[in-house]
Amino acid sequence: MLVLVLVISELRFDWMEQTLGSFLVSTNATRPESGAIWEIGKQTRTAHQAIEKIVTDRRSSYREAESATSFKQIAATIQPEEWLLVPPDLFRKLYLELPPEVSKEIIPSFELLELINNREWERTYFEKDGDGLNIYMLDKDNRVLKRLPISPDLLYMMAYSDVAFGERLENFPIFESRIYPGKLFFHVLKNVMPEVRDGVIRRPEHLLRVPGNIVRVGISDEAISGFIQIGFEIDSGAQQMVILLRGHEWAVWRMRSLLESEKQP
Template sequence: MHLRTQNWHEPVTLTEWLKRICSVLNLAILSVTCIIVVSEFRFDWCERLVGNYLSLSNDARPENGAVWDAGRHMVSALKSLDQMALARENAGRIVRTAKSFSDLAAQLGPGEWANLDKDRFRVLYLSLPLYLRRNVMDPVRLVWLLNGGATDRIVCEGRMGGMKIFFIDTQNRVVQQVDLDVQTLGNNGSRAVIPGTLDNAPEFFGRIYPASLFFTAVSRLPGDMRVDLILDTEDLLSEKGALDRVGVSNSAQDGFINLGFEFRHLGESRVVRVKAREWAVWQLTLVLKGES
């Protein structure tokens, strides 16, 4: 019996090489490999399979590595940009809707910034009563800052109880800084009305005069003193009713003294309080004492 032995050593002839290459096993492996490669290019099943696996196991994998760090940094940067854009838009809205400096200071939180253009600053400044404008800034200095080319932009910063206003030139230098306090601005030009009569206001006690006597004394003052007595009469002119009495405050503050004008309208009394120049009020008081 003759058994055919298989030659397992390295083939030495080309025929032997071809026989081994074209064996059934090799051809089957090659065919399966080609089918897998072609189907992958055609249907992308391998990417889908890997993607589904990664998607299912995504929650269980730790978020480590440069890709995750870059993603977190990008998300953080986008959130910061959104917050900055929202803060800037909100600050612009506050500036546009503010009716006065005190209103603007009340809406700006501590450390919040807002750009205030020159025209808007003029509107807010001119909305102040005349006696408060000098508390903000010297008018002559302000004319130079707004119209003399010394200021490129105006920036305001909120703080507790007020705000700061910075006038900045083209070289980004602060040429003027104004610190506004809400209490100093008072009601910022809104009408100071006290329900009731002058008798209910302790500051006018002992210095209440009939309206006719008060204005008779005012008429005896020199013309320039009458003009400087009450700088802003808008609140008085806009009040309805008959003027009954006038009270003079017993104390002065920042060069001004409060005057209270008592009006009667439809059976009700109310006192409108305005500020007057201290030195003019003292002269008026001397005349009132002589009249009474």
């Protein structure tokens, strides 16, 4: 009879489920988190905590990032395990100052335009990643809209793009064993097809702005994004410097082949 009463009351009032539910709620904090659902939740909380740490931990370098003049400066400023905040407007400015062949490797222009016009992008964080960088574009809720990895090679191209240095070509390992007399370089350049000449020196105005004579030319052996670095060592009388430009890969390889054949006795 007692069993019958218990069964009827359970069917009518669900008291067993309610009691069990209350017990599970009261012991929830002490039970181990396991299983796929728990693991997904744990990863989500961990990621959110990491982003929250980025947002709250701005450190002194945040002030420096506001006045950054190049990605190179940001890479030099940021320390391991440190995050730098860069406002979207400043990111756009620095991005537009990069050569097209470099900027498109960070993020294609149309993708950046889409991010801007969606009006979700609120802040940008830079993170040191070995010899490279990670860039995180976040919305107002700190969700990652885009992660942009910057390789050491890409940072190198940012650092050495169309810039004069008080150096000699020997100080650049990329030109080792590939340094040619200036007279020989321009003699060969004069005799190639116009499209090759234009592909080798795409921006001759950079060389015209610098006083002095080009005494030697170095050609890198590495191609990045279809371009090869060329170094022009200039003697102005008062000092020596190197101007670094980028030429189209196919044109530079053709030029180098002709230079090597001219060097043969």
